[in-house]
Amino acid sequence: MKELKQDLKNSDFKSIYLLYGDDSYLKRFYKNQLRNKVIRPDDSMNYAHFDGNQIDIGELISISDTMPFLAEHRLILVENSGFFKSPKDQLISYVENIPDTTVMVFVEDEVDKRGRMFKAVAAKGRTVSVESPGGKELQAWVGKYLARFHTGMTTDAYNLLISRVGTDLETLDKELSKLVDYTYGKDIIKPEDVSAICTVQTENKIFDMIEYIVKKDSKKALDLYYDLLALKEPPMRILFLIAMQFDRLFKAKSMREAGYPASNISAKMKLADWIVDKSLNLASRYSIDDLQNALAKCAEAETDVKTGKMNDKLSVELLICDLSQKA
Secondary structure: OHHHHHHHHHOOOOOEEEEEOOOHHHHHHHHHHHHHHHOOOOOOOOEEEEEOOOOOHHHHHHHHHOOOOOOOOEEEEEEOOOOOOOOOHHHHHHHOOOOOOEEEEEEEOOOOOOOHHHHHHHHHOEEEEOOOOOHHHHHHHHHHHHHOOOOEEOHHHHHHHHHHHOOOHHHHHHHHHHHHHHOOOOOEEOHHHHHHHOOOOHHHHHHHHHHHHHOOOHHHHHHHHHHHHHOOOOHHHHHHHHHHHHHHHHHHHHHHHOOOOHHHHHHHHOOOHHHHHHHHHHHOOOOHHHHHHHHHHHHHHHHHHHOOOOOHHHHHHHHHHHHOOOO
């Protein structure tokens, strides 16, 4: 990521880039940064876009070999090609011979880092893992976002924002935009502003549900489950998020027992300090075996649904009851 930022700053570009990872917001951001830096934003003559797994490699290569028209570079954007999971020999051979006048940008969700296509791009250009920021990096991202509008945010307001909205940059961008509009003219955003305007996201309702499960309060945990169902949340997504939260508790506790301080755990898990503190507090009520058992029960509930043994709504309901059962 550092090298890509340097390329953008210096306008000194490699012939080929690969942006990969699950953060759609940052992939789109850096894709657009390259699009607007390599060629003029209004330059359609030197721009080509390919999308999907049915790309004609011959056409791609032909366009790449064409000299740019009255410009230094030609930009070719290739998205969701699948070439880094199912590589094509013709394209792998071509990567080594891409002309200096072409900048080819691949944007993919999944890649095989051991594959020949990935290695060919790494040797010729840049492979950039686009990961969501966490901890202090995320707080800095929010700070920079607000600085563009000449405003800031108290620590309490930031913590409340993350507890309500979560850490997904796509969602944060939308909620911060609403906050900036709502607090127009203010120097500092306060907790009451966040409470007034920011929507509580599903993931954070799940976090509250986990807290009730840990406290063995099955009634409140089920009330939240029914609330989510009323909001049309699919039971299997709720199950996925429950499993994700227990996995977070398991990892936090494992690192704590291995001797890591909370600050290191925050950095490794890319989570805000207060989220790690809360996770460690909840995890302290379990043993490592307990948490592994909870994750196994989540996997079993998923299997029951996929094999038709039980419908999804009832399977998750019974899981919540089981996990919140008093010893």
